Amino acid sequence: MSDLPLEPHATDVAPGDEGEIQIRARILGYVVGLGIAIVLTITSFFIAGTDLVWQPSIPVAIVVLAIAQMGVHLVFFLHITTGPDNTNNVMALAFGVLIVFLVIGGSLWIMSNLNQNMMPMDQIMQMQR
């Protein structure tokens, strides 16, 4: 392997790779990721069944905790970082997230709009007579 130092901006890194990091630090990374993920999971399961918090806030809290945990998985397990060697991976991820939000948000928006504009079922039944 080359003794010459590589230019930090001249290299890319594959998604899932971590670049040049000591093994102990890599294992520590997975342990930290696992710990945060367990805490977030337990919190969301606890919040879903509790009556200690204001009830309408529960769905929002569950969604926020889920997004946080997906971020933890991306950083600690898939090693998608903000480093310059990761730009391509992050750009692909950003495009994927955009499409996911368009598909889910768009579907919910359109379907709830149609649902509100639809005539109530009993009136439709009367028109068919």
Added chain:
Amino acid sequence: MSTIVLGHADPHHLGGLHAADHAGPASKRIVTGYGFWIFLLSDIVMFSCFFAAYAVLSGQTADGPKGSELFDLRSVAAETGCLLLSSFTCGLASIAADVREKTLFQLAMALTCALGLAFLSLEVREFASLVARGAGPTRSAFLSAFFTLVGCHGLHVSAGVLWLLTMMAQVIAKGFRADIQRRLLCFALFWHALDIIWVALFSVVYLLGAGQ
């Protein structure tokens, strides 16, 4: 050697011969990993369609049972634990592969496989009990969407377990060759991505569904 050099930008030790703006084509590991990353994102987009269908149909129970009457959150918590721990052992396996520790690698992969199979058996048991209670996929639009979404994730996990066993056999037969290492990179990405989809799944389907 304690540092691992992955993704060579300079495989032929040419060093200073190249000017900085002529880095050359990316290494095969980076190209393969990036291509597989694009595939994973398209898979996630496909899952988002199933999620959208589920979100739209989750109220359409056709006077049948609602999610809060069907879901057993303790079983879901056990499934979540299995998949989360298997993601961790999969990470340990990829570290072992990078330092070429064969025994450690096979041990971590076997553990990942066992946890994946435990997840699948819990899910099959849940599906069987739903069908036995008359809440099969044909009962209502809500249950059709539920079985499609959760079953599709289960199919992905099954495919992942088959791939995992293939990789264990390939490492025994061929060792840690460069092409095997690339396949291991892709497998680890796939397995971690399944866990990300499960996070969205247990939050949206089970935890939000149990509160309705």
